[in-house]
Amino acid sequence: xxxxxxxxxxxxxxxxxxxxxxxxxxxxxxxxxxxxxxxxxxxxxxxxxxxxxxxxxxxxxxxxxxxxxxxxxxxxxxxxxxxxxxxxxxxxxxxxxxxxxxxxxxxxxxxxxxxxxxxxxxxxxxxxxxxxxxxxxxxxxxxxxxxxxxxxxxxxxxxxxxxxxxxxxxxxxxxxxxxxxxxxxxxxxxxxxxxxxxxxxxxxxxxxxxxxxxxxxxxxxxxxxxxxxxxxxxxxxxxxxxxxxxxxxxxxxxxxxxxxxxxxxxxxxxxxxxxxxxxxxxxxxxxxxxxxxxxxxxxxxxxxxxxxxxxxxxxxxxxxxxxxxxxxxxxxxxxxxxxxxxxxxxxxxxxxxxxxxxxxxxxxxxxxxxxxxxxxxxxxxxxxxxxxxxxxxxxxxxxxxxxxxxxxxxxxxxxxxxxxxxxxxxxxxxxxxxxxxxxxxxxxxxxxxxxxxxxxxxxxxxxxxxxxxxxxxxxxxxxxxxxxxxxxxxxxxxxxxxxxxxxxxxxxxxxxxxxxxxxxxxxxxxxxxxxxxxxxxxxxxxxxxxxxxxxxxxxxxxxxxxxxxxx
Numbered sequence: 001x002x003x004x005x006x007x008x009x010x011x012x013x014x015x016x017x018x019x020x021x022x023x024x025x026x027x028x029x030x031x032x033x034x035x036x037x038x039x040x041x042x043x044x045x046x047x048x049x050x051x052x053x054x055x056x057x058x059x060x061x062x063x064x065x066x067x068x069x070x071x072x073x074x075x076x077x078x079x080x081x082x083x084x085x086x087x088x089x090x091x092x093x094x095x096x097x098x099x100x101x102x103x104x105x106x107x108x109x110x111x112x113x114x115x116x117x118x119x120x121x122x123x124x125x126x127x128x129x130x131x132x133x134x135x136x137x138x139x140x141x142x143x144x145x146x147x148x149x150x151x152x153x154x155x156x157x158x159x160x161x162x163x164x165x166x167x168x169x170x171x172x173x174x175x176x177x178x179x180x181x182x183x184x185x186x187x188x189x190x191x192x193x194x195x196x197x198x199x200x201x202x203x204x205x206x207x208x209x210x211x212x213x214x215x216x217x218x219x220x221x222x223x224x225x226x227x228x229x230x231x232x233x234x235x236x237x238x239x240x241x242x243x244x245x246x247x248x249x250x251x252x253x254x255x256x257x258x259x260x261x262x263x264x265x266x267x268x269x270x271x272x273x274x275x276x277x278x279x280x281x282x283x284x285x286x287x288x289x290x291x292x293x294x295x296x297x298x299x300x301x302x303x304x305x306x307x308x309x310x311x312x313x314x315x316x317x318x319x320x321x322x323x324x325x326x327x328x329x330x331x332x333x334x335x336x337x338x339x340x341x342x343x344x345x346x347x348x349x350x351x352x353x354x355x356x357x358x359x360x361x362x363x364x365x366x367x368x369x370x371x372x373x374x375x376x377x378x379x380x381x382x383x384x385x386x387x388x389x390x391x392x393x394x395x396x397x398x399x400x401x402x403x404x405x406x407x408x409x410x411x412x413x414x415x416x417x418x419x420x421x422x423x424x425x426x427x428x429x430x431x432x433x434x435x436x437x438x439x440x441x442x443x444x445x446x447x448x449x450x451x452x453x454x455x456x457x458x459x460x461x462x463x464x465x466x467x468x469x470x471x472x473x474x475x476x477x478x479x480x481x482x483x484x485x486x487x488x489x490x491x492x493x494x495x496x497x498x499x500x501x502x503x504x505x506x507x508x509x510x511x512x513x514x515x516x517x518x519x520x521x522x523x524x525x526x527x528x529x530x531x532x533x534x535x536x537x538x539x540x541x542x543x544x545x546x547x548x549x550x551x552x553x554x555x556x557x558x559x560x561x562x563x564x565x566x567x
Contacts, residue, residue: 018484020484021485022320023317025489025492030087031091042098054225056185065142066139074139084133093320096110097269110265112139112142114261115191115258122344123203123253123341124246128205141189145190146178146181146192148180150179170241172244174212174234189205191206192234215231222389223392262398263352267319267351267354296560304372308365310507312361312565313482314479315358315361318482330343348407350477352405356474363392369384370384408474409467430505430506437479441476475516482504486498503555510544513540517537520536520540521533
């Protein structure tokens with residue numbers, strides 16, 4: 001068990017203690033060894049082959065998937081009874097983070113270990129698992145996830161691919177086209193979603209060798225050029241009835257819950273890429289001299305580096321907090337005999353929170369890293385140019401950030417409760433930050449009440465309000481995660497040892513609350529609840545007693561000295 005208490009608390013209502021969260025500082029020997037193994041695999045096996053991978057020499061990609069299988073990296077969060085290692089959600093997150101340096105290969109790997117394998121591992125029959133999982137986990141067979149269609153991207157439930165039962169009742173005839181399918185050039189097995197009789201949303205296992213299965217030429221993409229992206233065409237494909245995953249008409253349970261896990265994995269990969277971008281930017285800033293001194297000595301460059309580190313620290317805190325929560329949920333499921341769909345659904349909002357936050361922080365970080373590189377950052381021979389192009393798709397993958405924001409807002413509106421009494425914080429290191437956190441929660445609750453009172457709850461039309469609510473929730477989770485992680489680290493060691501963490505937590509809390517306050521003021525007239533919003537906002541925009549410029553310089557100096565993300 002990762003945390004001291006297993007009872008599930010709601011971060012929007014309950015007091016959460018440092019002991020309740022998992023943090024990177026809680027890594028045990030197995031986590032550290034796994035991180036080291038994954039890093040060595042990427043740097044020694046994948047990184048030297050990236051040029052060939054980018055040129056779409058897919059034989060290199062296929063061989064690397066097999067090597068990952070030999071090391072056990074594919075089966076990290078697959079149950080032992082199904083042939084996996086069942087290392088847990090924290091280990092799976094570590095692998096996804098470390099695999100990020102593999103760029104296009106990390107997308108192939110993610111398709112194999114996440115949205116590809118999990119439908120069978122979590123929702124398949126024993127016969128399906130016995131038939132497919134051994135080759136999937138060894139990397140002998142590669143998977144692709146086929147949900148998106150030309151006419152249905154975000155609106156997955158409107159898909160057109162049709163499945164008709166044969167007269168003999170032994171197979172389904174599938175017809176349709178799937179678009180932008182990762183791994184499709186070399187996939188052996190496709191997880192395909194279709195509507196039985198044009199109505200019942202259902203998941204199928206489709207082998208590439210089935211008659212009528214074909215793929216289009218490779219798409220020409222902005223980034224991730226080394227990953228395969230094609231359309232999958234299904235023309236009267238006979239799929240045995242035993243290849244239905246789960247129940248006919250219940251495929252959406254599989255699709256959306258697997259996407260939740262996929263969002264979490266994208267968050268971890270985005271975190272790993274952000275760390276890599278910081279490393280590249282800081283090393284370049286130390287090496288590049290202008291006006292007789294290193295770029296890293298200029299304070300505007302330091303300000304950029306500090307902002308990159310601060311956001312990445314908070315992002316990392318939220319992601320591993322979520323990993324710990326999910327692992328507790330899976331442990332509980334194993335003890336009580338619950339099911340995967342119900343368990344994963346409990347963490348759907350946190351997965352969406354992390355997906356939105358991580359991908360937007362990544363885009364910020366790589367953009368600033370390019371700026372630090374100057375003109376060289378625009379040149380294809382520099383790694384940061386590739387990271388810049390590759391990162392952009394993450395805000396679209398696994399549900400656009402816009403749809404994830406609406407999902408977050410809809411979830412909190414549906415489950416809104418009367419908030420508990422405000423906590424009276426004693427003097428302490430994070431007294432101000434905790435007061436800010438309570439103000440953000442109060443602003444959230446007042447916003448929900450205004451939505452209800454003013455009939456603004458139709459988020460199909462009130463999308464600006466949905467986005468504001470979602471950003472409030474994301475910020476609350478992020479600020480709280482950073483505070484709890486830093487407090488927990490201090491309890492283990494000391495304030496001085498954790499100065500970088502303290503600085504990052506304080507600056508992020510201050511700047512995030514100020515930004516949200518301004519947004520709240522700009523939305524007052526639409527909400528129709530001006531007085532309470534104005535009072536809360538005025539408290540949130542107060543200046544800090546800290547010298548923020550000096551603090552940011554200190555954060556940057558620590559990263560510059562280490563030449564990497566450092567917290």
